[in-house]
Amino acid sequence: SQQGEEDPQALSIQEGENATMNCSYKTSINNLQWYRQNSGRGLVHLILIRSNEREKHSGRLRVTLDTSKKSSSLLITASRAADTASYFCATDGAGFQKLVFGTGTRLLVSP
């Protein structure tokens, strides 16, 4: 299977804390993407990091990529209750039109 796996499966934190989610994948990639999904709704793209990049920032998001370990992490700083959602990594190892998603991390941010 080419599917990635997120770790942890679930994460519960307080507002203002940082949240870190990890993703591991199995194939070589051109890029890795992170998406967010509010309960029962569609996915929203957060950030894309290319295989030749090691770190990328977007607002309160910081993504790292280690292609030697086939892993990535997503850090959300100063979390808010509105960040409560599931977060998925997706890779294009099967082809750039065949995004393969991981199992997701459910993040709960309590006020």
Added chain:
Amino acid sequence: ETGVTQTPRHLVMGMTNKKSLKCEQHLGHNAMYWYKQSAKKPLELMFVYSLEERVENNSVPSRFSPECPNSSHLFLHLHTLQPEDSALYLCASSQVAEDTEAFFGQGTRLTVV
């Protein structure tokens, strides 16, 4: 709104029914996708249409039949489904290019009774 609209949002159908899911994108993209999301399972890529041609069919049972009449519209025709087909069906679109993001619709919550 992401520019990708799915209808209906919710659908309950019997195992002998025939129904269709519709997806429309207003983003000028030239690739469209169907994903299935079941409880506690990763998203499963079902079908990919690129430039209106099907380029991926991930061993999906024939009771699911996709149709892409043009680059803006995508359908998923359903017939004689099973209860295990109950899931959230997500449509997405993107450009045919590397390093592009996918834009998802809100999904159709399908329940087969």
